[in-house]
Each structure stands twice: as C-alpha cells, then as structure tokens.
Amino acid sequence: MLRRAMLCFATDRKANVAIIFALTMVPIIFLLGMTLDYTLALRKREQLNAAADAAAIAAVRPAMLTQTTKSVIEATATAVFAAKANLPGLVAVPTPTVTVTDVGLARTITVSYVAQSVNNFPGVLGKQTWQVSGSSTAKASSAPNMNFYLLLDDSPSMALAATQTDIDNMVLATKNQPTYAKNCAFACHEAHPNNAAPSSSNKDNLTVARANNITLRIDLVTNAVKQLMVGPWTCPQSGTSGGVMQCMSALNNTTYQAAIYTFDYALNTIQTLTTPSTAGTKIGNIQLLTVDHQNCPVLNGSGGCIYTTDYGTDISKGLTDLNAAMPNPGDGSATGTPQEVVFLVTDGVEDKLIPKSGGSCDSNATYPLPSANSTTARCQQPLNTAICDTIKSRNIRIAILYTEYLQLPSDGWYTSRIAQFNNPTSSTGTIAQRLQSCASPGLYANVQNGGDISKALTDLFIKVASSTASLVQ
Known part of the structure; x- marks a missing residue:
C-alpha cells in the first residue's frame, strides 16, 4: 500500500509549475536583492564623484592658487567634499584623500575616496555594505606676473580718420588744402606744410582735423x-x-x-x-x-x-x-x-x-x-x-x-x-x-x-x- 502511494506521488504531474516556481524563488529573490543594492551603490558612486569634482575644482580656483600652504588647500577640498558627500544610505561620510602637486605655476589636485553603501538585503548578499570608490583630478595654472x-x-x-563719417568730414574739411593734401582722409602731421612756415592760412591736415573735431x-x-x-x-x-x-x-x-x-x-x-x-x-x-x-x-x-x-x-x-x-x-x-x-x-x-x-x-x-x-x-x-x-x-x-x-x-x-x-x-x-x-x-x-x-x-x-x-x- 505504501509502495503504491509513493509510486503515484512520483508519477503525478499535477501542480508541477507551482513547485518549480517555489524552487526558483530563492535565486530570483537573491538576484533582485543584489541588483537593487548594486544599483543604489552605483548611484551613490555618481553622487560622490560629483562631490570629488567640486572639491578638486574648488582647490584650483584663482583665490586658492595663491595659497601655498598645502594643509589649507587640502582642508578646503575636504570641506567642499564633505558638504556634498553627506548622503543617505552611507555608513558614514567618507574622508577623502587630497593630493596637491605644484609644478611651477601649474597645480594639480586629486581627490579620491572610499565609501560604504548600506545594503538593503544584507542577508542575501552576505554582507552589510557595498564598497564604492572613485577619484577626480583638476588642473589649473596661477596667473603669472x-x-x-x-x-x-x-x-x-x-x-x-577713424570712421566713415570721420573720413567724409575729413575729405570735406581739406577741400581748400594744397593739391597734395586736398580732399584727403589722412591727417598728416607736417612741421612745414607745403614746404613753408605754418600759419593761419598754411595748415597741415592734422591741424585741420583737430579744428574740426575729427577723430x-x-x-x-x-x-x-x-x-x-x-x-x-x-x-x-x-x-x-x-x-x-x-x-x-x-x-x-x-x-x-x-x-x-x-x-x-x-x-x-x-x-x-x-x-x-x-x-x-x-x-x-x-x-x-x-x-x-x-x-x-x-x-x-x-x-x-x-x-x-x-x-x-x-x-x-x-x-x-x-x-x-x-x-x-x-x-x-x-x-x-x-x-x-x-x-x-x-x-x-x-x-x-x-x-x-x-x-x-x-x-x-x-x-x-x-x-x-x-x-x-x-x-x-x-x-x-x-x-x-x-x-x-x-x-x-x-x-x-x-x-x-x-x-x-x-x-x-x-x-x-x-x-x-x-x-x-x-x-x-x-x-x-x-x-x-x-x-x-x-x-x-x-x-x-x-x-x-x-x-x-x-x-x-x-x-x-x-x-x-x-x-x-
């Protein structure tokens, strides 16, 4: 009797989908949990990368390029990073590593970090956090003396004459000048116009231009x-x-x-x-x-x-x-x-x-x-x-x-x-x-x-x- 019951159970095909689904739920849940936590970690990484970019740029602004004390430069970059890296879902705000390299007038700043993103399914992944890291480098040169x-x-x-209007006015103003300087757009400066001493009736074109306010x-x-x-x-x-x-x-x-x-x-x-x-x-x-x-x-x-x-x-x-x-x-x-x-x-x-x-x-x-x-x-x-x-x-x-x-x-x-x-x-x-x-x-x-x-x-x-x-x- 028992043998017959076991044989019937083994050969029965009813409700097999439910059984298969129950068996696959374990890996599906594992994959969904891992995907969610990984996606959230990548999002944190993007936000932290943006914070590193901001910190690096802040350390090479013109006002900072005049600063020669590396500890001050590092503190500035760290403060900017901390302000932007205070994100939910992290174990703690990461402390960046700031590297300052000065070569002549050029300064290179590298801001790097390592952070721990909190997992929502720690049991599935077998760990409480997912580690993310990144870095940003900015370069600038001090304005030289x-x-x-x-x-x-x-x-x-x-x-x-400076403009077309000035040219027209200059040509008109010189209409009575000697032939060589007549109707001329250039206010040439002559010590002896027309090879004679300057006078009220013998002027160079520069004098004419100044008298007529021509630029x-x-x-x-x-x-x-x-x-x-x-x-x-x-x-x-x-x-x-x-x-x-x-x-x-x-x-x-x-x-x-x-x-x-x-x-x-x-x-x-x-x-x-x-x-x-x-x-x-x-x-x-x-x-x-x-x-x-x-x-x-x-x-x-x-x-x-x-x-x-x-x-x-x-x-x-x-x-x-x-x-x-x-x-x-x-x-x-x-x-x-x-x-x-x-x-x-x-x-x-x-x-x-x-x-x-x-x-x-x-x-x-x-x-x-x-x-x-x-x-x-x-x-x-x-x-x-x-x-x-x-x-x-x-x-x-x-x-x-x-x-x-x-x-x-x-x-x-x-x-x-x-x-x-x-x-x-x-x-x-x-x-x-x-x-x-x-x-x-x-x-x-x-x-x-x-x-x-x-x-x-x-x-x-x-x-x-x-x-x-x-x-x-």
Missing part, C-alpha cells in the same frame, strides 16, 4: 591704452580703481608692469617698464610721426631733404629694437622672473627705406621701387615675420591687434603698390596673414575701420591675463 610692452604704430597711416585712428589707439592703464573700468574686485590692468592684477593676485613704445621709422620710448598707473601718466605723449613736409620727412643739418620720398613705418625695426630692450623672461611665479609679453598695434604695412644695393623687399612688391636718394629706395610690404620668430624663440609671447588697412580702390598709389597685399579683403589678405603668423597662438585680433579698438585691445589683454581650471578625469 607679467611685463607688458605696448608697441604702437604712430606712422602717418595711423592718421586715417583719428591714433586717437582710438590712445583711448584703448588709456582704458588699459587708467580707466575708468568697472572691476568686479571691490576697492580696485584704475584700468583693466589694475583690475586683472587684483583679481589674479599678480603683479603687472607696463612699458609704452611707439614706432615709425625708429623705436620711440614713451615710458620704460613701470607700474601701469605710472605708465598711464605718459599716454598723452603718444603722438603721430611729424615729417617736415611732403616727400621730405627728414632734414639734414643744412635744412635740405635727406630723402625725397615719404616713408615712416618700419615694424621689423621696432620689434628688433624692442627685443634688444627686453630681458629674458621667467616663469612668472612669485619667486621668479616675470613673463614678457609684447602688445603690437599696427595696420601691418611697412613703408621703409632699404639700400639699393643689397637691400631686400617683398618679392610681390611693385618694382621698380621708388627712389629715396642715390643709395636708398622705398620699400612697401607686409611684415617679414623673421623677427617675430626670433622673439618667440625666447619664450616671449606676442599679442597683435591688427587695425585693418583700409582698402582704397580709387587711390592710384594704393592700387599699384598695396592692393596686392590686401586682397581679397583686409581681413584675409597677405597683410593679415603675416600678422597672424607673427602672433603667438590665440593672441591675434583684428578690428576694421570704425570698430571698437578699446574693446578689442581689452579683450586681447584679458585673454593673455586669464587663467582657467579644468577637470582631467
């Missing part, structure tokens, strides 16, 4: 320099007065010095290296090149013309002479030597004298070159960038603001001698290309006639002076 050398074009081409390109450059060194400039750093340089110096906790030079056919010292505020007091000395009269820029000791053609822009010589005046740069650290930066503001066309024998002018210049005297010729060309390479090889950066050379299709001299370097547009021609090649990477800007030179120069300066922080991982 820098010396800025402003090299400003004061040649006759910078006497161009010139050189005026815009002067105003741009004034905004850099004198202001007014609205600075987010409270209690800071002056211009952009003073503001950025305060924000970055750095020391800036500034020098002002102009160039025409020679380098002219307006102010040697000093504080921006002191240099700013000499801005009024930035003036256009004065020539004696047309086609006679310079007189000899007897009052005769040394050269019989106009000239007055030698960018290469300006850069060469400035290079000789600049010391070797350092890394800009608090205990080191400042970095050196050249700020060149120019329209990019050289108009200089070269020897007829052995002199070199651009192969695309218009030949024959105009004669200046028996041994000298006049060369008009874009900048030869060889001197730029020499300066940059010394680890001196070059920032360039190109005040675009105005296209003058109705002017015969322009079309025959300059246009080939300034086409298809003043923004894309050879002149612009050479200046962009001269500038250090990322430190080139251009502004068209009538554009805001002050904003362009300020933006370029801020780009040089700014430092940023970035996450590495």
Whole structure:
C-alpha cells in the first residue's frame, strides 16, 4: 500500500509549475536583492564623484592658487567634499584623500575616496555594505606676473580718420588744402606744410582735423591704452580703481608692469617698464610721426631733404629694437622672473627705406621701387615675420591687434603698390596673414575701420591675463 502511494506521488504531474516556481524563488529573490543594492551603490558612486569634482575644482580656483600652504588647500577640498558627500544610505561620510602637486605655476589636485553603501538585503548578499570608490583630478595654472610692452604704430597711416563719417568730414574739411593734401582722409602731421612756415592760412591736415573735431585712428589707439592703464573700468574686485590692468592684477593676485613704445621709422620710448598707473601718466605723449613736409620727412643739418620720398613705418625695426630692450623672461611665479609679453598695434604695412644695393623687399612688391636718394629706395610690404620668430624663440609671447588697412580702390598709389597685399579683403589678405603668423597662438585680433579698438585691445589683454581650471578625469 505504501509502495503504491509513493509510486503515484512520483508519477503525478499535477501542480508541477507551482513547485518549480517555489524552487526558483530563492535565486530570483537573491538576484533582485543584489541588483537593487548594486544599483543604489552605483548611484551613490555618481553622487560622490560629483562631490570629488567640486572639491578638486574648488582647490584650483584663482583665490586658492595663491595659497601655498598645502594643509589649507587640502582642508578646503575636504570641506567642499564633505558638504556634498553627506548622503543617505552611507555608513558614514567618507574622508577623502587630497593630493596637491605644484609644478611651477601649474597645480594639480586629486581627490579620491572610499565609501560604504548600506545594503538593503544584507542577508542575501552576505554582507552589510557595498564598497564604492572613485577619484577626480583638476588642473589649473596661477596667473603669472607679467611685463607688458605696448608697441604702437604712430606712422602717418595711423592718421586715417577713424570712421566713415570721420573720413567724409575729413575729405570735406581739406577741400581748400594744397593739391597734395586736398580732399584727403589722412591727417598728416607736417612741421612745414607745403614746404613753408605754418600759419593761419598754411595748415597741415592734422591741424585741420583737430579744428574740426575729427577723430583719428591714433586717437582710438590712445583711448584703448588709456582704458588699459587708467580707466575708468568697472572691476568686479571691490576697492580696485584704475584700468583693466589694475583690475586683472587684483583679481589674479599678480603683479603687472607696463612699458609704452611707439614706432615709425625708429623705436620711440614713451615710458620704460613701470607700474601701469605710472605708465598711464605718459599716454598723452603718444603722438603721430611729424615729417617736415611732403616727400621730405627728414632734414639734414643744412635744412635740405635727406630723402625725397615719404616713408615712416618700419615694424621689423621696432620689434628688433624692442627685443634688444627686453630681458629674458621667467616663469612668472612669485619667486621668479616675470613673463614678457609684447602688445603690437599696427595696420601691418611697412613703408621703409632699404639700400639699393643689397637691400631686400617683398618679392610681390611693385618694382621698380621708388627712389629715396642715390643709395636708398622705398620699400612697401607686409611684415617679414623673421623677427617675430626670433622673439618667440625666447619664450616671449606676442599679442597683435591688427587695425585693418583700409582698402582704397580709387587711390592710384594704393592700387599699384598695396592692393596686392590686401586682397581679397583686409581681413584675409597677405597683410593679415603675416600678422597672424607673427602672433603667438590665440593672441591675434583684428578690428576694421570704425570698430571698437578699446574693446578689442581689452579683450586681447584679458585673454593673455586669464587663467582657467579644468577637470582631467
């Protein structure tokens, strides 16, 4: 009887699904519990990674980059991490490991942690917590101490009226000038207009421009320099007065010095290296090149013309002479030597004298070159960038603001001698290309006639002076 009952039970197939389900519930519950706890642990890890990111970035903010005590840096990162890592479901708020590495001006911060996420099914997994870990690394460089050398074009081409309205007014104001200066958009500065003593009836075009309140390109450059060194400039750093340089110096906790030079056919010292505020007091000395009269820029000791053609822009010589005046740069650290930066503001066309024998002018210049005297010729060309390479090889950066050379299709001299370097547009021609090649990477800007030179120069300066922080991982 018992044997029959056991045989029937063994061969009976009724309710087999329920039995199989009951048997599989154990691994299913195990898998569900493990999945839930693992998912919650991953979520905690993401939140803790975000806390580590915030802590690392906090330790390389500009204000912290000036801090040299590692314990203070570590405490700052730890506090930020703790504030954001106080999450439910952890056994305790983890204490991060903060590593600070300084190399020169560069700082690297690594924030790492190990945390225990509480399991909801400890019995299933056989342990009370699930361990999670992670790290974040941020890098930034302190803003360096820098010396800025402003090299400003004061040649006759910078006497161009500043806007189209100014050009129209200048042309109208010069309608009664002598033939060579009549209906001219340039306010050329002559000591002896029309080769005669100046008088109420014999004025150079600069005098005409000033009498008619016409703004010139050189005026815009002067105003741009004034905004850099004198202001007014609205600075987010409270209690800071002056211009952009003073503001950025305060924000970055750095020391800036500034020098002002102009160039025409020679380098002219307006102010040697000093504080921006002191240099700013000499801005009024930035003036256009004065020539004696047309086609006679310079007189000899007897009052005769040394050269019989106009000239007055030698960018290469300006850069060469400035290079000789600049010391070797350092890394800009608090205990080191400042970095050196050249700020060149120019329209990019050289108009200089070269020897007829052995002199070199651009192969695309218009030949024959105009004669200046028996041994000298006049060369008009874009900048030869060889001197730029020499300066940059010394680890001196070059920032360039190109005040675009105005296209003058109705002017015969322009079309025959300059246009080939300034086409298809003043923004894309050879002149612009050479200046962009001269500038250090990322430190080139251009502004068209009538554009805001002050904003362009300020933006370029801020780009040089700014430092940023970035996450590495």
